[in-house]
Amino acid sequence: MPLPFINRELSWLEFNQRVLNEALRADLPLLERVKFLAITASNLDEFFQVRVGSLMLLSRSGRKAADPSGMTPNQQLTAIRKRVQQMVESQYELFRDTLVPALNSAGIRFLNTKGLTATQSDQVAAAFHDAISPLLTPLGVVPGEDPPAVPALQLIVACRVSDPETSTVRHAMVPIPEGIPRRFPVSDVGDSSAFLLVEDIVALHAHELFPGEEVEATACFRVTRNGDIAVQEEDASDLAGEMEEVLAARKLSDTVRLELPVSLPRDLAKVIQEVCRASSNEIMRINGPLALSQFMDLAFLPGMEALRDEDWPSQPSPDLAPGESIFEAIGRRDLLLHHPYESFEPVMRLVEEAADDPQVVSIKQVLYRTARQSRIIDALIRAAENGKTVTVLVELKARFDEARNLLRAEELQRAGAQIVYGVKGLKTHAKICLVVRREDGRLRRYVHLGTGNYNESTAKLYTDISLLSCRPEYGADASLFFNAVTGRSKLLRFQRLVPAPTAMKPRLLDLIASEAERARQGEPARILAKVNSLQDPDIIAALYQASKAGVEINLNVRGICCLKTGDAKHSKHIRVVSIIDRFLEHARIFYFHQGGDPGIFIASADWMGRNLDRRVELMIPVEDSRARRRLLRILEAFFQDNAQASKILPDGSSERLRPAQGEKKFRAQEFFFKEARKAAKAREHERAMTFEPHVPK
Template sequence: MSLPFINRELSWLEFNQRVLNEALRSDLPLLERVKFLAITASNLDEFFQVRVGSLMLLQRSGRKNPDPSGMTPTQQLTAIRRRVQKMVEDQYHLFAEDLTKGLRSAGIRLLSTKGLTPTQYDQVAAAFHDQISPLLTPLAVVAGEEPPLVPALQLIVTCRVKDTETGAIRHVLIPIPDGVARRIPVSEVGDGVAFVLVEDVVALHAEELFPGEDVEATTCFRVTRNGDIAVQEDDASDLAGEMEEVLAARKLSGTVRLELPSSLPRDLAKVIQEVCGATSNETYRFAGPLALAGFMDLAFLPGFDQLRDEDWPSQPSPELAPGDSIFEAISRRDVLLHQPYESFEPVMRLIEEAADDPQVVSIKQVLYRTARQSRIIDALIRAAENGKTVTVLVELKARFDEARNLLRAEELQRAGAQIVYGVKGLKTHAKICLVVRREDGRLRRYVHLGTGNYNESTAKLYTDISLLTCRPEYGSDASLFFNAVTGRSKLLRFQRLVPAPTAMKPRLLELIASEAERARQGEPARILAKVNSLQDPEIIAALYQASKAGVEINLNVRGICCLKTGDARHSKHIRVVSVIDRFLEHARIFYFHQGGDPDIFIASADWMGRNLDRRVELMIPIEDSRARRRLLRILEAFFQDNTQASKILPDGSSERLKAAAGEKKFRAQEHFFKEARRTAKAREHERAMTFEPHVPK
């Protein structure tokens, strides 16, 4: 008998609905709601590029094999279209009927070009001539010829143009380059701000691009192309060169979504569909401006702090005193960071101090996604220039970051770093840095292991866990790890670290089965886990078996959850919640009770087939007693949340949890911030009251 399984793609859409639900909340500050709406639009862009693109390839190949939920590619695409159409209606109703009106009342006005004052019209005209027109390249659509290549995810103004002498009609496309600002500001009475959208400005002045012709009609559209194009590694002798070809191929790949305004002339719609190679199945109509993700910058508009949440600044780790050497701090004991409540600074300090410390002889690191202006990469370049041995595994297959990773890898290589472009056939997603330092005539290894990327920008927005340690077993395992991924040997013989794809899934299945057996013997048995996604069929099957045995299972799954809750036979003892709040939940933490001597891990991997079977990942056991207790408290807090948590329902949708009558409200992220602030202040006070003697060196 097949096990109950929720479709992966529909589960992801329900996650995006939970994000949209935040935008729908009237009790949230206005610009926070705008931010959440923009996030849902950005999420959909990637969903269509990757997931819908992959399904369309399967459909066109004739594949009819069902997924674990029993749905064929065609059935999934049909269900996705129906669900997305409803989501889009909700997005645009919110934008038009709530957010736009709220912004106007707050002094932020989106104007139509039809209602501009003479002064505003002159400002828009000046902006078109000075900032926009020189960057535009009209593309003619000529009957009988190959249609022009339409850039993906760009706004494109389509014009019906009539020759004033001959009366001939033709159509022209005007792509708006990414570098052009979406909002064109105009003067406004009072303290408010006003702006028009760049696509409206281009449409207003399009006739200036076609001397001797009249522009009879204009509309805007946007196309999404398949981004699920893999590197053919079996044939690639030069992975960097192959990746450049993949990036180019994405620009030419098939259309997976065409976005059009709800009302537009039929001839323009037909021309656009023919140019994009889109049918009605790929076409979506929108009752408002396209590309809502482009409104994200409104959330950070200066001068409107009252429309945003109160800032929650990262706090310094209590383990690190001002002026402390990072190596001295780690030597004292393991340092566990809960980001962004605690600052990511210690991780950057490890690499920056290592770059300049004359005692450091080598640095090895995996880079998956980095910041645009990365202090970490700058430090690695400096370390190489300072004569240290620097080895960096740069994952070129980090989707949508490939171009940036290529450029930074070249910079590192020019500085003298040894660059490895990932592992053949796998993505390297592990978060690990190894620093080797000469101390008292011997070599000592310092290791950073974490759940998040080496990206100081997202470290302020994503919740993650970092472990800084110099435990010999972890250092030895780190060396083995880098030897394996750079020397193309097997991920074996580790003392503490648990790698994927070789050992992580078997170890997880063993731990789940162990809890199940303890429950059958009448012992207390408990599993707590926090992951971004839960999809792997073997892990789900094992959790079902554990539930049937009586194991208490609490899962905090932010996004995709293919496990079916509420099934009396299979998931009676499984509870799944999802927390959506101001920070993106990104940490992976696992707890197995093990008869009162629990195993607690952090990991770079979610419980998905792609992570456990097709990526190089790491699961890290936590041995420091204080860190273990802290991680358990973090896990348990999410299951106390009755403010930002949603319960995952049997059909894959979700229901927001609310405090019962008389029950105190509890918000996990707010609790973590206040706890970090309280701990930092207490540590600062303790240091202020303590006299430390000066020790001559």
């Protein structure tokens, strides 16, 4: 009999529901609710581009094979559309009936074109002429000819236009370029926080785009296209050029979703559907403004601090003294950083100091997703210009970051860095940096190993773990790793690091099986794990076997969880929780009891087939005793959370945990912030009370 398995796509939608549940909370500050709503909309955009796009390709190919949950592509698409429709209705009900009235009351006013004063109308006309109209390009629709190519994920105003002289009627599409702001401030006496949406301004002044004609009707729509277009690496002699072709193909790929207003003239609906080549299955009727994700900026309006959460600034690591060389700090002992509670600054300093340090001879690094203005890339460019050997593996197949990665890779190459565009047939998702420094006539290797990207922007929003070390075993393995991914040699067994796709999954299966065997022998057996997603059928089957053997298993899974909880036969001893809070949970941490000599790991990989079988990843055993104790405390704190945690239910949905009667409320993320602040203050006080003499060198 097949093992119980929750469908991956439906599980992801339940994760997005947990995010939406935060927006639905009346006890959260108003702009935090707006932020969570925008996140759910952005998540759905990517879900349709990638997951729905992939399923539609399978469906159109005639494939009827079922996934591990027993659902065919068509069955999954049907279930997805039903669940998404429910979610979208909930999103817009919240937006219309709760958030907009609350925003209006707070002085953040949504205006409509019908209620404008004369002064406001003049401001809107000026905005159209000065900031909008010069960037618009109407696209005519000619019956019998190929329809115009309309861009994906942009707002488009469809117009029905008539000619009074000839009594003819035609249609045109007016895409609104991404560079135009979504909201335009419209002020009046005593009211400086009102605004009008750009699509309403375009619709109001659309007649100016068609001189001598009349605009009879307008409607704003939005099309989502299939983003699951992969580079054909077997035929790609020029990967960068091939990737540029993929990016171009995405702009005109098949429609996977067409968002239309609920009230829309029939002729306009028909024309839009034909232009987008969308079937009725792809159409979603929306009762409100499209692209809720674009209202994210409302959450960061200046002067609205009272409508946001209290700030939790990142704290300096207590293990790094102000002004101290990062190399001296790492030389004393391994540094474990918990972001964003502890600053990402030491990681950036490692690369920046290496770029300018005359003793550093080489830097090697993997870049998957970087910040738009990246200090790390700037430092790598400076290092190359300073004559150091700089090798950077830039992953061009990082979905939706391909264009930026191409651009930054070209900059690095022009500076003299050696660039490698990933590994053929695999994505390189490992988070690793290797710095080689000459000290006392010998070479010493410093490494950064982590769970998150080298992105200083997301490092303030995502929770991740960084390990900085100069242990010889880590350094030797890091050199072997880079030799393998840049020199096409094999990822053989390392001293410490555990790479995917060659060794990580077998090692995890062995660790799980070892706990199961200990439980069968009557020994204490325990597994704690924190991952973003749990989907790999082999890992799930091994966890079921361990549960049946009596292993206590606690899993913290933020997103997709295909393991079915609550099954008396397979998952009796498995508990799964998911935490959605102000920071996005991104760290991967694994604990295996191993008879009292625990194995504790951090990793770049989730427990998904794509990570374990089709990506270059790293799992790192943590050796430092203090770091190991801290990671265990971090893991255990998540399973104490009764404020932001949800229990994953047998059907894949979730239920918010609440403190039991007499139980104290515990919020893991708040606990981590307070602990980091306490440690930083204690270290600052200790330094203030300590005299450090200058010692001649």
